Amino acid sequence: MDELLQEFISETQETLEALAGEVVAWEADPSDRDRLDAIFRFFHTVKGSCGFLNLPRFERLSHAAEDVLADIRAGERQPDPATVSAVLGLMDRIGELTEAVAMGAALPNENDDYLIAALHARPDAGALEAPAADAAQGAAAPASVARAQASQAAPRTIRLPLSLIDQLMNGVSDMVLARNEMSRKLRERSNDAELDTVFERLSTCVADMRDVISKTRMQRVDRLFAAIPRMVRDLGRDLGKRIDLTLEGGDVEMDREMVEMVVDPLTHIVRNSIDHGIETPERRRAAGKPEAGRLRVEARQSGNQIVIMISDDGAGIDTGRLVDKAIAAGRLTADAAARMTEQEKLDLIFMAGLSTAQQVTAISGRGVGMDVVRANVERIGGLISLENHPGQGLCITLRVPLTLTIIPGLIVRAGGQHFAIPRAAVVEILHDNNDMLQISEVGGAKIATIRAVRHSMVDLEAVLGMEKEPQRVPRAIMVVRSSTGMPFALGVAAVDNHEELVIRPASPLVMASGVYAGMTLPDNGRPMLLLDAAGLASVARLPDVVEDDAARRQEEESEAAGVEMVAALRFEELSGERRLLKLSLIERVEDIDTSLFGRSGGQAFVRLDGRLITVVNGYSTFAGDKVCALRLRDGEQETCYPVAAVLDIVQMPLVPDMVALHGLLSGVSVIDGEHLEVLSPFALFASLPQERPDPARQGRCILVESEDGWTREILAPLLRQAGHDVTLGLPAEAPVDPRDIILCNGPDTAQAGEMLGCRVVQLRASPRAAGPQDGSIYRYDQDALMAAIGGRQG
């Protein structure tokens, strides 16, 4: 009996979750027979099972709902908003009851009669007194829901207890460890090729198995979305707003635990959007927008991250009011506010207890809780960013890692022991003999000055109370940034390695120390602790004072000089030259077994993480067992660039001192008196073999400032690569076609272009817009650039 009951509970809960969205969709389109049938079936099933299981209240509720739905099916009654609300009310009550039964608690003894009465109340009967029908009195039209993916036939599934999967997972981990140990033993003694082959096969099987098992942890984002349509509908009702909801990307998969962690922040953001972002129909009409607000929730996978975007076309955030509030609350001085950039003002929304809402409503006060949202997202290693268009809408992007348990980490050594630290927390790594770094000590406090920015500095050994071991090689200084506090410099004996780490929670005893975030078991079988950057800072009692002046001054200086500087990696090519490459392109530097490199069809490649990655400079044979390689990524494509040695990180001008287009090079820069060739990032990725759809382009892209180095050496190749017809300079004889697009850097050329009667895309060198009216595009924002060109051509 218990088993049957358990089955009934989990089945009911699951169906309820799936149905919530269906009911709302059905309300929007009452003629949708399939949805009506699905809802009817649910109540019918519940009624059938609970009669058998002797749950009279369930039976009564579902019976009432079934009656009404049967009427609707027969066409004797219309599914008006009041009826839908009442049906939803019944579904909620069934959900509550199910939960109560599941927990073995006493059933909440509220009067079900109200709900049933609400269901039977004909809308023409006038007064609706039942609480569930209250919401329905707001005459707002139903929210409509469009799902980008039509519901597909569900694949065959079975239900398994989680503990079983965890057991499987542990078993496989044990297997991997045993394999590693065996591999060590084998290497030590035998030289038997036959045995090695067999072992290799076993290894592959184990690896495959581990992959498959980790997939069982994955869950479709649909689950995350399931509650949204219902919430949007109810909120829209309560607030008298009309909302068009679009959900996209429900089939993206993410870690089960991650789904749980993202539910709350996502719910909060959606609530905020409806309550404060989207205006009332009257106000929207007045602003010349369609009456129904648009809310779009979209999920997609990007590398090992899940990107969730929540965008609305509401009022956006009024940064002016945000600043006023912050000043009024004494959190900001007027002076500081005047110096703030638009983005910094926007970031005030994350300050605890600040809200732009005129009044705090029951639903949300935008800003109240955004600090909590950010803290929650960052706690799981995610990022949150805002894109604000005052009066036009707001787009919030959440980026969360694919799984909670596997994170890229750096292995550091201190006091003869190894520790891991999340790579996301490390901003940069320097050796303490680097010229850019200066360490001074005063009154026991250590200060590391890196490129004119002063950081608090601590040695990891000092924080953890360990002995500092003498060493001959220079120590490594990491600039570490916790999610909340200030960046600080952390001294360790060495940074040893970079690894994907499987993180597991440490016991509460260990967590209580405050400096550890978890632990991991590397292949060598010795447990390793994961450091918590924020915890280290607080245990070391580092001052949490903003010091942005130095950085700001430096930024201003370089801007004043008219040369924008970017960080670049200085390295030595295998052929011996020293070259530079923009640092932001380099995902990581690693030593790769030379045996993994190969060549096929004239193209060099390397086998990494089970994938073939193109070697962009074409090397496939090396002397020695290992070669140092840069792994580059432009967001989607990945490539590998073997080098002889990585030298250091320097600041180079964004536009090389001397522009010289030659193969992969974009020019020459002089750094510390040394002439260094600069690799062209666009050329690098452009040379990768790929199949790019070549849509029929109509107009040409006219690059007005043909003398400008950047336009010539970076922009032009990029556009050509994307399949555009590029012309440098204004064509002398042929008249400008209205379909042509003019790309330019300065506002005056933009005006000139507009006079010629064709569309103009204006680019700017600074990542930040000069003001809200600034319609230009940051010139390294490839996506926006392509969208602008594509959009304007279409």
Place this chain on the structure above:
Amino acid sequence: MDNLYLFAILAGTRVAVEASEVEAVVKLTDISPVPGMGAHVAGLSALRSRVLTIVDVAAIVHGLPTPSDRRGLAIIADISGHSYGLMLDSVLDICRVPEGAAPLRGQLDRSWSPYASAVVEYDGHPWLLVSLPAFIDGASAAQAA
């Protein structure tokens, strides 16, 4: 409650532990220290793919850490979802005592009183009946202090 007990010497004292609380007794090989922690946490140790937090019971009870050359055996226990290893001096027997636990008589040393509530008579001696979760609580308290 099948009156099955593990009899061991823990922090120099004869103790009995209910067998249901004990998952296994293992010989510790390799303990990675956890710097920044008090002496009550001896470190972490891997048991196959599990990571155990090794707790030094002697340090919790008497405040004296066990020297590293005397770290031999540990009781493995799963306490509120985490795996712990509690270091002990030696194991004598696992045995059923039909009479079960008897009330404690006499003045119990203050350092032991948070952990023991009864005695088990076995082999002609009284053995303190201790509860493993109490040691973990004790360690947390020691940390908070």
